[in-house]
Amino acid sequence: MKELRETIHNATLTKTQKLIAKYVLDNSADACFMTSTDIADTLGVSESSVVRFSRSLGYSGFMEFQKSLRKDYQDKVLSISSSITVPSQRVAKQAKLETNSDYIKRHYKNTTKNLDTIFSQNATSAFDEAANIIINSRHKYIVASRGNACLGDYFLLYLKHMVRGVESTSSASISPIDHMCNISKEDCLIVFSFPRYSSMDKLAVQMACDVGAQIILFTDKPSALLAPYATVLITVPVDSNAFFNSLVAPQFACEALLDTISHHVKGIEKRLKKIDQYLSELGTY
Numbered sequence: 679m680k681e682l683r684e685t686i687h688n689a690t691l692t693k694t695q696k697l698i699a700k701y702v703l704d705n706s707a708d709a710c711f712m713t714s715t716d717i718a719d720t721l722g723v724s725e726s727s728v729v730r731f732s733r734s735l736g737y738s739g740f741m742e743f744q745k746s747l748r749k750d751y752q753d754k755v756l757s758i759s760s761s762i763t764v765p766s767q768r769v770a771k772q773a774k775l776e777t778n779s780d781y782i783k784r785h786y787k788n789t790t791k792n793l794d795t796i797f798s799q800n801a802t803s804a805f806d807e808a809a810n811i812i813i814n815s816r817h818k819y820i821v822a823s824r825g826n827a828c829l830g831d832y833f834l835l836y837l838k839h840m841v842r843g844v845e846s847t848s849s850a851s852i853s854p855i856d857h858m859c860n861i862s863k864e865d866c867l868i869v870f871s872f873p874r875y876s877s878m879d880k881l882a883v884q885m886a887c888d889v890g891a892q893i894i895l896f897t898d899k900p901s902a903l904l905a906p907y908a909t910v911l912i913t914v915p916v917d918s919n920a921f922f923n924s925l926v927a928p929q930f931a932c933e934a935l936l937d938t939i940s941h942h943v944k945g946i947e948k949r950l951k952k953i954d955q956y957l958s959e960l961g962t963y
Contacts, residue, residue, distance in 0.1 A: 681750075682702075682703070682706075682746075682747070682750065683703060685735050685736070686699045686703070686735065689734055689735055690734070691731070691734060694723050694727050694731075695727065695730070695731040695734060697721055697723065698717065698721060698723065698727065698728060698731045699731065701717065701720070701721055702717075702747070706747065706750070709747065710744060710747040710748040710750075711748070713740075714728040714729055714732075714740040728740060781919065784919050785918070785919055785920070785924075788917060788918060788919055788924065789918075789924055789926045789927070791915075791917075792914070792915045792916070792917060792924060792926065792927035793926065793927050793930055795914070795915050795927070796914055796927055796930065796931055796934075799913045799914075800912050800913060800914075800931075804910055804911070804912055805912070805934055805935050805938045806938060807910050808894045808910040808912065808935055808938075809935060809938040809939045809942055810942070811866050811892050811894060811909065811910065812837070812841065812866060812868070812894070812939060813841060813939065813942055813943060815843070815864065815865050815866035815891075815892065816843055816862070816864040816865050817843040817844075817845055817860075817861070817864075817865040817866075818837065818841070818843055818844045818845065818865070818866055818868060819845050819847055819854075819857065819858055819861060819865065819866070819867045819868070819882075819886070820833055820834050820837075820844070820845070820846055820847060820848075820867075820868045820869075820870075821847050821854050821867060821868070821869045821870070821871075821879055821882045821883075822848065822869070822870040822871075822879075823871075823876035823878055823879055824874075824876065825872075825922065825923060825925075826870040826871065826872055826925075826928075827848060828925070829870040829896070829925065829928055829929065829932055830846070830848060830870050831846075831848070832929070832932060833868065833870075833932050833935075833936065834846045836936050837936065837939070839946065839949060839950060839953065840936075840939055840940060840943045840946050840949070841939070841943060845857060847882065853878070854878060854879075854881075854882045855878075855881060855882065855885060858882060858885055858886070861885065861886055861889055861891050862889055862890075862891065863889055863890035863891055864891075865886075865891045865892075866886075866891055866892045866893070866894060866909075867882065867883065867886040867891055867892070867893045867894070868894045868896075869882070869883060869893065869894070869895045869896065869897075869904060870896045870897075870928065870932075871895065871896070871897045871902065871903070871904050872896075872897060872898050872916045872923055872925075872928065873898060873916070873923065875902070875903040875904070879904065880903060880904060883895075883904050883907045884907070886907075887907050892909040892910075893907050893908050893909050893910075894908070894909065894910045894912070895907070895908035895910070895911050895912065896912050896914060896928060896931060896932070897911070897912075897913060897914075898913060898914065898915055898916050899913055899915075900913055912931055912935075914927045914928045914930075914931045915927060916928060
């Protein structure tokens with residue numbers, strides 16, 4: 679996009695062409711998928727003005743300009759925002775990206791971008807605060823729905839190896855509300871909530887909030903549905919270039935909190951030896 683800005687800056691443009699240039703720069707994510715007719719109709723100019731604008735920048739026509747704009751978008755944005763929550767809509771968005779052998783590289787770059795964002799959006803002190811809440815709470819309830827359930831199950835397994843009173847709310851026959859019927863202000867709730875947000879998660883959070891329990895929330899952004907309820911908020915992007923969320927960054931954040939807890943808790947080795955003693959009888963090595 680920097681190269682396009684410089685090209686536009688150095689070009690001699692008419693008043694109409696400057697209007698088109700401003701729209702393209704401000705709305706590049708949409709403009710790269712629009713036809714010349716779409717842009718013309720949006721701005722109330724002629725289609726020929728859009729074509730002449732493309733040629734004034736050195737392109738043979740609008741198609742070549744659009745191809746360059748789309749490549750720039752793919753190389754720098756790389757992802758479908760989690761704000762697009764309906765899978766079918768994400769597939770439609772994905773289809774507009776060029777399909778080539780670089781899609782795995784794009785996925786890798788997008789994942790590393792999500793990981794890097796963890797450190798810019800969250801202070802390490804947030805993980806320490808969350809760890810202290812979990813350790814000092816009487817019961818620790820874990821809530822994670824649908825595609826986020828894998829994060830909840832992972833956190834459940836290893837948290838149980840470190841502290842007492844860990845309770846899952848995931849069950850085929852019992853709802854999280856039933857599991858949490860005895861929650862009190864001495865307890866805490868750990869929630870993994872990413873788009874599409876679940877109304878069941880919201881009810882569980884409301885239930886915890888009503889009794890004064892502390893809430894540790896993993897979600898995608900500060901404006902997320904459950905963010906206002908959080909005692910400790912850890913935001914992790916799940917943007918991807920596929921129809922499903924990328925959970926690599928949330929998994930890392932989950933592991934980071936478990937690692938933090940492991941440095942604050944004593945007696946883990948004794949508990950693990952006991953677990954291994956009985957697991958060995960099952961042939962688990």
